[in-house]
Amino acid sequence: xxxxxxxxxxxxxxATALCAVAxxxxxxxxxxxxIENQVAVFSALDKVTARTSKFxxxxxxxVQFGALKVTPRVCYSRPPEEQPKTTSFVxxxxxxxxxxxxxxxxxxxxxxxxxxxxxxxxxxxxWLAECQKPxxxxxxxxxxxxxxxxxxxxxxxxxxxxxxxFQPRRRVRR
Numbered sequence: 001x002x003x004x005x006x007x008x009x010x011x012x013x014x015a016t017a018l019c020a021v022a023x024x025x026x027x028x029x030x031x032x033x034x035i036e037n038q039v040a041v042f043s044a045l046d047k048v049t050a051r052t053s054k055f056x057x058x059x060x061x062x063v064q065f066g067a068l069k070v071t072p073r074v075c076y077s078r079p080p081e082e083q084p085k086t087t088s089f090v091x092x093x094x095x096x097x098x099x100x101x102x103x104x105x106x107x108x109x110x111x112x113x114x115x116x117x118x119x120x121x122x123x124x125x126x127w128l129a130e131c132q133k134p135x136x137x138x139x140x141x142x143x144x145x146x147x148x149x150x151x152x153x154x155x156x157x158x159x160x161x162x163x164x165x166f167q168p169r170r171r172v173r174r
């Protein structure tokens with residue numbers, strides 16, 4: 001009788017140990033750390049002209065697209081061998097006709113699901129496309145051949161492009 005009780009006790013202990021290992025130690029899925037990036041890339045649609053634009057915004061900097069000011073705070077992505085997941089915390093403000101700024105969006109955007117948390121405005125739509133320039137990479141050090149970066153470092157202004165989508169359009173009150 002004691003050998004049956006002893007066998008049951010060993011079996012119960014072994015089953016409990018296997019369950020614990022399966023639950024806590026061997027999930028089978030490797031989790032990679034997120035990559036912190038320095039630049040968020042957005043796509044935008046001007047519904048009046050039906051033009052789409054892509055623009056890069058360094059973290060904690062603001063770029064104006066029409067009447068919207070877009071400011072990314074963080075931008076995370078995953079390594080290329082992992083399933084894609086690109087997220088950014090973004091603040092978007094609208095410049096009103098009287099010059100005041102009104103926050104119309106503050107939250108997370110997901111590049112893989114652009115319709116989930118995109119900024120939908122009567123005239124403009126803005127959504128996250130990707131993140132670029134991981135921190136600590138070669139891209140962070142810059143490229144000496146880049147004219148725009150060189151001019152910005154020297155404090156010079158670049159002339160505006162002929163077809164500059166980022167200039168606010170003139171509004172006419174009726």
